Ligand SMILES: CN(c1ccc(C(=O)NO)cc1)S(=O)(=O)c1ccc(-c2ccccn2)s1
């Protein structure tokens with residue numbers, strides 16, 4: 459297993475809450491682009507016997523008032539309207555230019571019940587954050603959450619309600635300074651935008667940044683504005699980066715962040731679309747690379763919220779988030795995937811490993827030291 463080097467962690471095992479319900483799993487299973495992923499993730503966590511080492515919490519729906527704490531009501535009313543259509547026919551004629559204005563088209567297909575689903579996912583992230591606030595947990599996990607592209611007045615990149623922003627606002631009810639770290643392949647633009655004017659939330663995003671790649675924001679020069687200047691950190695990377703180089707950049711940036719912004723709680727978006735054989739075919743990370751980054755953050759012994767996000771190779775995403783759940787619960791996992799109804803999805807290796815791709819690393823040494831030097835001197 460991983461030894462979380464730096465800042466030796468206290469030997470006591472940490473209290474971990476894991477937010478789940480059959481309803482949440484079934485609703486998330488229906489989201490376009492990630493059908494059935496939730497089933498695979500929860501099943502693998504269950505068959506590895508990890509549920510006995512976490513406290514399972516059932517989520518509630520986010521309250522309207524919580525959602526309107528970030529999103530604007532016109533958008534939410536439109537989303538609710540779309541979400542309540544009984545079938546795609548009704549949706550298509552309801553799909554006015556108004557709906558398109560709210561990003562409800564193209565990459566955010568209208569789905570019946572999408573508002574219901576997004577509000578339950580957001581309620582799950584808020585439930586997780588509350589378990590940190592009330593001191594009943596040291597680490598809280600919601601693999602159904604992590605929808606980092608949603609804006610206050612529009613859907614974007616398969617994201618409808620920004621559960622991460624709502625979770626951070628909940629943590630801010632107790633903690634003066636909250637740190638957000640986005641490990642997804644894509645820039646965490648929705649969360650960055652929400653907090654780019656404040657010094658109370660520092661957002662740090664590690665992501666692919668190249669011409670034409672979604673969402674297009676997240677350059678080295680984006681550092682926040684007004685009182686939030688220098689409280690937005692962007693680490694733009696090129697295709698092909700592997701575990702060692704990614705972790706090297708991550709460590710140096712996060713050590714500087716720790717010095718300059720002593721956060722009192724940490725929120726981590728653990729999107730798994732940066733793994734090497736994700737259909738996004740961009741980075742060359744393995745689940746171990748991501749786990750080392752999470753391990754580093756956990757070694758700070760701060761209340762930590764772990765969230766999901768992207769991840770389109772479903773067996774690999776399940777392996778990655780199961781591995782992170784075990785890391786949080788300080789349990790070692792046997793390499794062989796336990797016998798269960800989805801075992802065949804893990805062929806041909808049927809083990810926990812995720813492969814290291816052989817895509818060329820387009821991040822020259824010079825480029826990476828330029829990025830790190832610039833970020834660490836800002
Ligand atoms: C809407 N897009 C997003 C938005 C957000 C994400 C994401 O995971 N954000 O974290 C992924 C794709 S998009 O236009 O880049 C794509 C849609 C479908 C894509 C795709 C589908 C299959 C294989 C490779 N790419 S990319």
Ligand SMILES: [Zn+2]
Nearest residue numbers: 642644731768
């Ligand atoms: Zn992504």
